[in-house]
Amino acid sequence: MEREKGDDVKGVAVVWLQCLIGIFIVGIVYTVFTYVLYGNITPALYPSIEAINGTSSMVNTTQMNNTINIINMVWYVWPLIFIFGLIFWAFVASQKREYQTTYQ
Numbered sequence: 001m002e003r004e005k006g007d008d009v010k011g012v013a014v015v016w017l018q019c020l021i022g023i024f025i026v027g028i029v030y031t032v033f034t035y036v037l038y039g040n041i042t043p044a045l046y047p048s049i050e051a052i053n054g055t056s057s058m059v060n061t062t063q064m065n066n067t068i069n070i071i072n073m074v075w076y077v078w079p080l081i082f083i084f085g086l087i088f089w090a091f092v093a094s095q096k097r098e099y100q101t102t103y104q
Helices: 006-055 061-095
Strands: none
Touching: 006 061
């Protein structure tokens, strides 16, 4: 079966469509879970840390605060890493020639 010239363009369009859908889904998930993290979880943690700090002198709350800060930093950065990785995947996948694949 011989391929026509337009078949490669369809494959490239599908790859970029998948990339855009992935970016859209990441945006929705990030937005929803940001409200959960900063609306419910984080406000519940900080009073607990202050209560622990006030009642027990043997607990190092600095490490707890550092852990919360690391979690917040990772939460800010993960969508960027995922989106740039997705764009890189789409660029590499769209450069591939269709007849070089092992599946058809």
